[in-house]
Amino acid sequence: MISELAKILISKKTILQTEKEASLMCRTSEVIKNGIIVEIGRCRGGSLILMCKSSPSSVVYSIDISDEYNQMVKNHLEYLNIQESQYELLEGDSTDISKTWDKEIDLIFIDGDHSENAVFKDLSNWIPSVKKNGFVLMHDYFEKDNRKSQVRNAVESYNKETNNSLKYINHKNRMRLFQKLF
Numbered sequence: 001m002i003s004e005l006a007k008i009l010i011s012k013k014t015i016l017q018t019e020k021e022a023s024l025m026c027r028t029s030e031v032i033k034n035g036i037i038v039e040i041g042r043c044r045g046g047s048l049i050l051m052c053k054s055s056p057s058s059v060v061y062s063i064d065i066s067d068e069y070n071q072m073v074k075n076h077l078e079y080l081n082i083q084e085s086q087y088e089l090l091e092g093d094s095t096d097i098s099k100t101w102d103k104e105i106d107l108i109f110i111d112g113d114h115s116e117n118a119v120f121k122d123l124s125n126w127i128p129s130v131k132k133n134g135f136v137l138m139h140d141y142f143e144k145d146n147r148k149s150q151v152r153n154a155v156e157s158y159n160k161e162t163n164n165s166l167k168y169i170n171h172k173n174r175m176r177l178f179q180k181l182f
């Protein structure tokens with residue numbers, strides 16, 4: 001059911017992921033019950049929709065610096081019967097929002113600015129709010145022709161700085177799942 005929805009969202013470019021990446025994101029969200037999920041980077045709302053559908057008892061806080069697609073996202077959420085209590089659309093820079101954030105996070109999906117500096121900042125600002133054994137999903141994590149993506153460089157630097165606090169769990173294409181050990 002959710003995989004059919006993912007296929008439609010991908011075909012309409014409402015989500016910027018492959019089917020396998022979306023499937024890993026959905027399977028991870030399904031594990032979260034009555035939890036707090038945060039996504040940095042909402043864009044057209046495809047990842048928000050799939051996480052809401054995969055973890056209906058949780059609240060998904062979706063952050064984006066741009067409000068360009070907000071009306072379209074709201075229309076899609078309503079059309080798909082996703083209740084307003086299941087999500088919150090936060091507008092602003094992820095660094096600014098992290099300064100007043102006060103909830104423990106079960107799963108964070110970091111998919112905003114993919115430059116190395118920005119990803120490192122998102123990790124440093126947000127991972128302290130992730131619960132021990134909570135999940136961290138990163139998009140655009142890869143290595144090609146011996147060159148690492150900026151997301152991968154940032155995660156490796158963050159892990160070096162924090163004595164490998166993020167443990168690799170799984171990956172599909174350019175989506176990488178980690179667990180926060182401490």
Ligand SMILES: C[S@@+](CC[C@H](N)C(=O)[O-])C[C@H]1O[C@@H](n2cnc3c(N)ncnc32)[C@H](O)[C@@H]1O
Binds near residue numbers: 014015094111112
């Ligand atoms: C790759 S898209 C997100 C795709 C979406 N998660 C999906 O799977 O379809 C990246 C989004 O991050 C947003 N963004 C970029 N820099 C940001 C920042 N500093 N804070 C919050 N959002 C940011 C952009 O506006 C853009 O909509």
